[in-house]
Amino acid sequence: MAASNRDVTLAEMAGELSARHAGSSAPDLIALAVRDLYPGRIAAVSSFGAESAVLLHLIATVDRSLPVLFVDTDKMFGETLRYRDQLVRRLGLTDVRTLTPDPTRIAGTDPKGALWLQNPDLCCRIRKVEPLARGLAGFGAWISGRKRYQSATRATLPLFEADGERMKVNPLAAWGAEDLASYAARHDLPEHPLLAQGYPSIGCMPCTDPVGEGEDARSGRWRGLDKTECGIHLSGRIGNEEREGSGI
Numbered sequence: 352m353a354a355s356n357r358d359v360t361l362a363e364m365a366g367e368l369s370a371r372h373a374g375s376s377a378p379d380l381i382a383l384a385v386r387d388l389y390p391g392r393i394a395a396v397s398s399f400g401a402e403s404a405v406l407l408h409l410i411a412t413v414d415r416s417l418p419v420l421f422v423d424t425d426k427m428f429g430e431t432l433r434y435r436d437q438l439v440r441r442l443g444l445t446d447v448r449t450l451t452p453d454p455t456r457i458a459g460t461d462p463k464g465a466l467w468l469q470n471p472d473l474c475c476r477i478r479k480v481e482p483l484a485r486g487l488a489g490f491g492a493w494i495s496g497r498k499r500y501q502s503a504t505r506a507t508l509p510l511f512e513a514d515g516e517r518m519k520v521n522p523l524a525a526w527g528a529e530d531l532a533s534y535a536a537r538h539d540l541p542e543h544p545l546l547a548q549g550y551p552s553i554g555c556m557p558c559t560d561p562v563g564e565g566e567d568a569r570s571g572r573w574r575g576l577d578k579t580e581c582g583i584h585l586s587g588r589i590g591n592e593e594r595e596g597s598g599i
Contacts, residue, residue: 360513361513361516361517361518362512362513364511364513364518365509365511365512365513365518366509366511368388368510368511368518369509369510369511369512372510372511373510375510377409377522377523377526378409378412378413378522380510380520380522381409381410381413381494381520381522382413384492384494384518384520384522385413385414385417386413386414388492388518389490389491389492389518392489392490392491392492393417393490393491393492393493393494393520394417394418394419394420394486394487394490394493394494395407395410395417395418395419395420395493395494395495396419396420396421396422396483396487396493396494396495396583397419397420397421397496398421398422398431398496398553398554399421399431399434399435399438399543400431400543400552400553400554401542401543401545401546401550401551401552401553401568402496402498402531402551403438403496403543404438404535404540404541404542404543405496405523405526405531405534405535405540406494406496406522406523407419407438407442407444408442408534408538408540409522410444410494411442411443411444415442415443415444415445416445416446417444417446418446418447418448418490419444419446419447419448420448420450420483420486420487420493421435421447421448421449421450422449422450422451422478422479422482422483422486422583423449423450423451424451424452424478424479424482424555425451425452425457425464425478426464426467426478426555426556426557426558427555427556428545428553428556428559430543430544430545431543431545431553433544434541434543434544435447435449437541438541441540441541448486450482450483450485450486451482452477452478452481452482453477453481453482456477456481457477457478460473460477461474461477461478467555467557467558468557471558471573471576471578472578475581478555479581479583480581480583483583487517490517491517491518492517492518492519492520493514493517493518493519493520494519494520494521494522495519495520495521496521496523497521497523497524498521498523498524498525498526498527498531499524499525500526500527500528500568501552501567501568501569503567504580508521508524509521509524510522510524510525528568548561549561549562549563550562550571551568551571552568552569552571552572554572554581558572558573559571559572560572560574
C-alpha cells in the first residue's frame with residue numbers, strides 16, 4: 352500500500368476497501384489485489400476442497416503464476432490430493448506450493464498420529480496453522496475462498512479483513528451455493544469426488560463427516576465438538592504463530 356497510508360491501521364484500510372469495492376465482481380477484486388494492491392506480495396490459500404475449483408479458476412484467469420498454498424496435514428483424504436493434481440493440470444496453475452507439518456514438531460507432539468482424538472485444536476495448530484504461517488512468510492496479503500453462506504460464523508464476512516499484519520481478501524464472500532454451481536457448470540469445472548458422497552465441506556479425513564439434509568455446509572467438520580474453525584481463519588492467528596515461532 353502507499354506510504355501515505357501507513358498511519359492508517361490495517362483494519363481501517365480493510366474497512367475502506369470493503370466499502371469502496373462492495374459492488375465489484377470477484378474477478379475484479381482478485382485483479383485489484385494481485386495487480387494493484389499487492390503485486391508480487393500476495394498468495395492464494397486453497398484447501399482443494401469441495402468449492403475450491405471456482406476460486407482457482409478465477410485466479411487462473413487473472414494470473415496462473417500466482418502462488419497457491421495448499422497445506423497437506425498428512426491426514427487428508429486421498430481424493431483431495433488427487434483432485435488437487437487434477438485441478439492444477441486443468442487450470443494450468445504454475446506455482447502451487449504444498450506445505451507440510453514440521454517432522455520434528457510431529458515427532459515431539461503427535462508421534463502416534465492420534466492427537467486429533469485428544470486435542471483437535473493443537474492438532475490443527477501443528478498440522479495446519481504452523482505450516483501455513485511458514486508458507487505465508489514474506490507475503491503482505493492472501494486470498495481465501497470463504498463465503499458468508501457457509502456457516503453462521505461467516506455470515507458477516509467482509510471482502511477485505513485485517514489478519515494480523517496481513518490483508519486477507521475474500522472475493523467470493525457474497526457468493527451463494529447457486530452462484531458457485533452455475534459458475535462451475537458454465538466453465539465445466541470438475542467436482543471434488545467426495546461431493547457426491549455428502550461432503551460439502553472437506554478437511555482432514557478423521558475430522559470430516561458427511562452432512563445431512565438441512566444442515567449447514569460445515570456441520571460435518573469436527574462434529575460433536577465445540578469447534579468450527581481449524582485456526583487459520585481466526586483473526587491474527589497466523590501472525591501470532593510467526594511472532595511466537597511456535598514450532599516454526
